[in-house]
Amino acid sequence: MxxxxxxxxxxxxxxxxxxxxQGLSQTQMAEGLGISPSYINLIERNxxxxxxxxxxxxxxTYDLDLRDxxxxxxxxxxxxxxxxxxxxxxxxIDLPKQELRDLAExxxxxxxxxxxxxxxxTEARRGETMVAAQMADRHEGxxxxxxxIERVRDLIEANRNYFPELEAAAESLRDEINVPSQDLFAxxxxxxxxxxxxxxxxxxxxxMRETLRRFDRHRRQLLIxxxxxAPGRAFQVAFQIGLVECSSNFESIIGRxxxxxxTTRRLYRITLANYFAAAALMxxxxxxxxAEALSYDVQVLGQRFNVGFEQICHRLxxxxxxxxxxxxxxxxxxxxxxxxxxxxxxGTFPFSKFGGTCPLWNVHSTFDTPDxxxxxxxxxxxxxxxxxxxxxxxxxxxxxxxxxxxFAIGLGCEIRHAGKLAxxxxxxxxxxxxxxxxxxxxxxxxxxxxxxxxxxxxxxxxLDENTRRVSxxxxxxxxxx
Numbered sequence: 397m398x399x400x401x402x403x404x405x406x407x408x409x410x411x412x413x414x415x416x417x418q419g420l421s422q423t424q425m426a427e428g429l430g431i432s433p434s435y436i437n438l439i440e441r442n443x444x445x446x447x448x449x450x451x452x453x454x455x456x457t458y459d460l461d462l463r464d465x466x467x468x469x470x471x472x473x474x475x476x477x478x479x480x481x482x483x484x485x486x487x488x489i490d491l492p493k494q495e496l497r498d499l500a501e502x503x504x505x506x507x508x509x510x511x512x513x514x515x516x517x518t519e520a521r522r523g524e525t526m527v528a529a530q531m532a533d534r535h536e537g538x539x540x541x542x543x544x545i546e547r548v549r550d551l552i553e554a555n556r557n558y559f560p561e562l563e564a565a566a567e568s569l570r571d572e573i574n575v576p577s578q579d580l581f582a583x584x585x586x587x588x589x590x591x592x593x594x595x596x597x598x599x600x601x602x603x604m605r606e607t608l609r610r611f612d613r614h615r616r617q618l619l620i621x622x623x624x625x626a627p628g629r630a631f632q633v634a635f636q637i638g639l640v641e642c643s644s645n646f647e648s649i650i651g652r653x654x655x656x657x658x659t660t661r662r663l664y665r666i667t668l669a670n671y672f673a674a675a676a677l678m679x680x681x682x683x684x685x686x687a688e689a690l691s692y693d694v695q696v697l698g699q700r701f702n703v704g705f706e707q708i709c710h711r712l713x714x715x716x717x718x719x720x721x722x723x724x725x726x727x728x729x730x731x732x733x734x735x736x737x738x739x740x741x742x743g744t745f746p747f748s749k750f751g752g753t754c755p756l757w758n759v760h761s762t763f764d765t766p767d768x769x770x771x772x773x774x775x776x777x778x779x780x781x782x783x784x785x786x787x788x789x790x791x792x793x794x795x796x797x798x799x800x801x802x803f804a805i806g807l808g809c810e811i812r813h814a815g816k817l818a819x820x821x822x823x824x825x826x827x828x829x830x831x832x833x834x835x836x837x838x839x840x841x842x843x844x845x846x847x848x849x850x851x852x853x854x855x856x857x858x859l860d861e862n863t864r865r866v867s868x869x870x871x872x873x874x875x876x877x
Contacts, residue, residue: 405451405640409504415440418458428457460718473500473507479839480514485722489762508550515546548553548667551653557742558716559671561645562638566675569637576700581630588618588633592640596633598622601795613638625793627703631673638672671714678711684722687712691818692723694785694807695769706789709807713740723813726735728753729789732763732802744810746835750814754833754840755847759806760785771819773811775830777842784808784820821858843867 397465415425416434422440424435429450436443454460456652475498480627500507523708575583592800594611596618608631620629638646646668650661652831678701690696694708701708708731715722726741730753738835739747753759758772769787776782786806794800813822834840848867851857855871863870 406409406442407446408440409501410595411446412440412459412578413504414460415456429453429812438838449860465776473504475744475835476511476658477507478501478850479746479748479835480510494609506585511550512547515543525857544653544657544663546603547660548663549654551664552667552740555649556716557740559668560651560717562642562672563675563680563717565645567679567681569641569676570679577677579701580702581626581633583678584630584633584637588637592616594618594636594640598618598629605795608632609635623793627707629676630677630702634673634676635669637676638669642669642672662701674707674714675708675710675774677701680715680717681720681861684715684717684720686723687715688816691816691821693818695860704789705787706803709805710738710740711845712807714741716742723809723816725807725809727761727801727805727807732757734760737803742839744780745808746776748836752836752852754836756831756832756845757786757806759784759804760786761803762786763802769819773825773828773830774833777834777840781811782808783814783817783820783825784815785810843871 415422418425420428422436423433426436431437431450435444439446448571474497477500478493480486481496482492487691530804553667573580573587578870588594588596594616597620599619599621601621601623604619604623607619608621608624608628609619618633620632622630643713646665649668650656650664653664656664683697683701686697686700690700691845692712694705694712695707698705703711708723709727712722712725713727717725725737725744726745728747729738730736734752734755738750739749757774758770760772760861762768767790769785771783774782774784784806785808786804789803789805791801791803803865809817814823814825830844834842837851838853840848841852841855844866846866848869851869851871858870858872860870
């Protein structure tokens with residue numbers, strides 16, 4: 397990092413983030429590194445650079461990967477700020493991109509606060525009465541969560557989609573059980589029965605027609621629908637074990653998030669239990685080692701760990717253990733209408749928080765070629781390039797007349813990591829032309845796109861009844877101020 401341009405390395409906010417993640421005061425960290433607390437203070441305020449010697453001492457003392465000081469978070473924060481300040485609300489403010497980047501790097505907390513404020517504003521602007529109702533029901537001074545789902549997504553991103561205490565608990569569980577993946581459902585069910593007197597039962601669909609899993613507290617029974625496939629059954633039992641064995645871990649993680657309303661707390665807890673269940677099915681060390689050895693072949697990994705395509709893709713976004721990192725993937729799940737129901741990222745891909753995805757991304761094309769895995773090099777307007785794979789999901793059958801759910805998964809990484817993937821074999825990634833996409837239509841300024849659904853909010857719409865262009869919308873080249 398320090399040798400990128402020969403400049404001094406100022407990493408104050410990132411240095412402070414690492415200290416806080418370690419639960420240390422400035423005085424405690426100063427003692428561990430053999431420097432003065434005042435020097436720590438100056439570093440965190442970007443008034444002193446970090447030397448190479450201090451970086452090495454930091455990594456050795458706290459067993460850190462120096463990539464924790466990389467700019468992935470700043471890139472994500474900058475993308476969020478860029479999206480927010482593209483809104484016509486700020487049209488009269490000539491805000492240079494460099495100022496946004498400086499804000500993202502120096503004041504990540506301010507960036508997060510602005511994102512939450514803008515999320516609440518957009519919901520109110522769209523006429524969602526939920527905002528007013530929530531505000532009316534709260535006591536004065538109570539925290540306001542504009543959207544619990546987005547708030548939990550923010551918390552997952554803030555933790556880089558990695559929770560070391562849950563990884564350790566899941567690995568400890570698998571070490572105790574010590575069975576191969578194909579026997580995991582029976583072993584987990586036995587543990588649930590023997591340690592907690594909870595009996596697992598597979599129920600017929602006519603009894604659980606609209607429910608896949610239900611815990612009956614009074615009868616101490618975990619009921620799972622017969623419509624859930626084998627990997628899903630093991631996952632649901634692991635989820636229940638997580639609730640009873642990792643409750644204190646969940647509360648500790650939730651407590652670090654600060655004040656949350658009840659809905660957000662519950663959703664965060666469920667998300668953490670899901671995380672634990674995935675980690676139990678795919679223990680970190682074994683999964684990371686297999687992923688590297690198999691060049692991230694999702695199908696083979698699924699067979700080895702006896703889990704589905706979506707579970708593998710999701711797990712790949714969590715490989716952020718210091719000194720044992722995987723490729724920093726991003727992932728999303730969409731339905732055939734283009735709605736995004738899941739998105740996770742351990743890399744720098746700029747997902748939009750206030751819109752859909754680009755229809756030119758071939759994750760949307762997978763519905764035309766079910767069960768066929770597609771690969772693609774994509775390029776954003778700023779020139780950044782990514783490699784992605786996409787495939788529809790095989791979902792368990794639904795009882796008639798319920799509609800069969802249809803989803804597709806997109807998994808990708810920066811082009812510089814693509815060489816590690818089995819799917820890039822035989823491709824000259826440097827010469828392969830990337831498909832030009834945008835984050836979404838409202839932020840994309842590419843002209844003459846036949847798939848454009850709306851004009852960019854940063855440009856003025858041009859209307860001409862005498863001309864019909866390839867794109868449904870024509871707009872000026874000058875950015876509105």
